[in-house]
Amino acid sequence: MERKVRVLVAKPGLDGHDRGAKVVASALRDAGMEVIYTGLHQTPEMIVEAAVQEDVDVVGLSILSGAHMTLLPRVVQLLREKGVDDVLVVGGGIIPEADAEELASAGIARIFGPGCPTSEIASYIKDWFETSERAGV
Amino acid sequence: MSDCEKIREAGAKWRERLRPSATERDALFETISGEPVRDLYTPCDVEGLDYERDLGFPGQFPFTRGIRNNMYRGRLWTMRQFSGFGTAMDTNKRYHFLLDRGQTGLSVAFHMPTIMGYDSDHPRSLGEVGRCGVAIDSLEDMEVLFDRIPLDRVSTSMTINAPASILLAFYICVAEKQGVSSDKISGTIQNDILKEYIAQKTWIFPPEPSMRIITDIMGFCVDHVPRWNTISISGYHIREAGSTAAQELAFTLADGFAYVEAGIKAGLDVDRFAPRLSFFFNAHLDFFEETAKYRAARRIWAREMKEKYKAKKPESWLLRFHTQTAGCSLTAQQPENNIVRTAYEALSAVLGGTQSLHTNSMDETLALPSEKAAQIALRTQQIIACESGVANTIDPLAGSYFVEALTERLEKEAYDYFDKIESMGGVVKAIDRGFFQKEIADAAYEYQKKIEQKKAIVVGVNEYVIEDEEIEIPILKIDPEVERIQVGRVRALREKRDNGLVKTRLEALKKAAAGPDNLMPLILEAARAYATLGEIIQVLKEVFGEYKERPIF
Amino acid sequence: MPLDVQTLLKRFREGDRVALSRVISLVENDHPSSPVILDTLYPFTGKALRVGVTGPPGAGKSTLVDHVAARMRTDSQKVGIVAVDPTSPFSGGALLGDRVRMSSVNLDDGVFIRSMASRGSSGGLAWKTFEVCEVLDAFGVDRIIVETVGVGQGELEIADEAHSTVVVLVPESGDGVQAMKAGLMEIGDIFVINKSDRESADTARRMLDSALELKPVKNGWRPPVLSTVALKGEGVEELHRKIEEHLRLLVTSGSIQHRRMEGVRAKIVEILRNRIIQSAWERNKLGRLIDAEVVSVMAGGSTPYKSAAEILRKTGQ
Ligand SMILES: Nc1nc2c(ncn2[C@@H]2O[C@H](COP(=O)(O)OP(=O)(O)O)[C@@H](O)[C@H]2O)c(=O)[nH]1
């Protein structure tokens, strides 16, 4: 059986806009992935704990509250502290270009802005996965 | 032969003659909600329409044509731009800017911690302070927010739900300090918790205690704040979460009826609280469908309030509503195009007879509105009001075969949903089952798929795209200092106030929460003692518990 | 970086949760190292007691699991939770959302929650649920709670894998009747009417009670019917007590030991059967023989039965 890609879709921050997160979660499922949805209002600690327990390949963070510069780097940092450094972390939401660049240097591989087709997200993940060291295990 | 038969016959001939040349574009002829639209509408589509019964005159039952006799010839809608960011000082400045430029009412956007019931120094607030609204932790902040704004003359709308009772209390206290008694102030709290569970998802308590707080507010305002709109029953967020127009209409009205039933059940007289219920709708891009939606909403509400809930006062039958243009219709690509989108959306709301209007800024999908973008948004409304001529006559789209047919169709769809909800045991039970959440999630996903398959076109996103576009509009940045300043303020407050008094008032509130008494007077007492929002919410959580979402896809 | 199974297992034995999680994945994905892993861990298994929680979607299973796990934690027990949801037959993907409801234990390092997709298995359990439970057991958890969706006849496998099975129902009319038809009545050791804050709860409970009267008492255990309001944590204490009571009965009566023995036997049989088939298949090049017979059946020259007999004859069986 083909190795399933596992993705955590999480909503850090206090806002309740889960339309994007849910659409992406559904689209990734329809692209054949196993999506673990954490729900709203997650702290970085909760997200990282879930990522560890679920042994996901990808962590997708959707945030529209404006707290992305604080919360997203914190997720990466906590993952590293747990010794998890082979996981792809991506983000989405209302995140200005300049912030996205800064986030990239903090380890958020990609920010998918409003209007980005879900098919692009799915193929980005698939491409990453194929060449990642997680693919074999 | 009846008129309609004649028309049908003539129509058939027209079609016959037309056929050889009538090839159609390769496009999806349907509304943005996915409802098919035919090429032509004729009197046959509104055959059953009875003018007196279904439309009537403005200001008369069933109010399809508007709730006032003279509508905008009497008074224009209130131009009410939603705004708030940073500290209370920052936002107070923006309010003075907007009032100076001719805005006629205020509308407060709170930051996420306030909306979720946390103080700015709570760990959960980290990174959120002042980001998507203004940080209000206590009465002290509220005093600054409305500094030099006369609360007996300006009406204020506050977008706040789970903690609405507390912000209303803060507002009443500020008015007191200005020497304005609570019966002189006017405004709105959103206070619509049902749509939080359905769509917006900034809840705190479970539905039951939440409904109790709401009926407490309704009861308190009837006696003490008679000009206050106690609930703004909101379809806006339902639509933003991805619903169709019919779902927005149906779910919002169903929520409204649920509040009416709760009020009646709590022993309140329907004619005392119903006139203070108002509505809040979305203005999306499908121009005619939107106008029809508002017209249908008025007709349904009037009929049900009169016939089902036996309200006797005509004011109880009126559906008054605020409108905001659709944030979800805006694009991050070529953001200037958003000005155009917003203008069409605003026009549909005006043609639909809105009482107040917020027009979005073009930079909404990038950040909070810059001053420039906020000004253009306001100007958009002013141009519609003063230059377009549409405010000269009442309900100008009435009698359009298409618009009347759409109005009827939406009305029918709404009633179909009411039946479904009823069969599930009402709104709260349907929420529990995830009914609304599922309907909305499905609709959102469907629409997304249409965009990705290019069946729906979004200019600048999947058609007419500019590669490597440089965004050239200014972006409002929130200074990270805001968080430090605000955290300092709330900590300092805790040092300087009478903490013994705070403690006794919070304890009294907690005790009352476990019993049946109206909580509003106790919340006011706690507010006056400068108990913070987070502290008040915390004692209520200890009694009421917290709501947990159910994941629905 | 090649996978170093021994290092991974060493970390696992030291209580490293990241290692636990990776080991679960290897086993779940049937990685070539899986047999070695299960072999190595086998001596450490046999301690954890497994509780199955099943019932229709939306009954409140996850909410109850959250509470029960939190309750187990107050006895200082370590808890593993496995939440199984179906894989979409169309895409092979899955949406797993049970964690959302388990927020009171999701930051507790004495609790480990793992979501699993059924991946084509049809019995309501995931393909490798049992193996994943073994891994958690070896990690040292005291209790394993397995949540599965159970509505239809085909989704009752949970009862074979769990020591104690809790069936969660809601008062809504029809649910009870549905449950009886679907065979849920047969598998429950404990029945729960959740959402008892609703009107019809009493009726539902009475219906269930009288239906259960007809059921014979098995090993001195009469399945109780409990009422809970998972949202408020009401009835959780009682539910927990009944679960522990039932588990204790199973331990003292030797029934768990017996089941483990049966389980071991079944496992050996299963492994042997697979191996024997596989080796016979390859030795006799059955694939090619079958291909030839298929052609002959399709051409009308044989029937499936005749063809099978022919193959057996050719291979001298
Ligand atoms: N009224 C009520 N609702 C409940 C109760 N327990 C759970 N729920 C709700 O039922 C829904 C489904 O719960 P969940 O635990 O996800 O159910 P599962 O699908 O069986 O795992 C959620 O919306 C819960 O809030 C209860 O005791 N009373």
Ligand SMILES: [Mg+2]
């Ligand atoms: Mg569940």
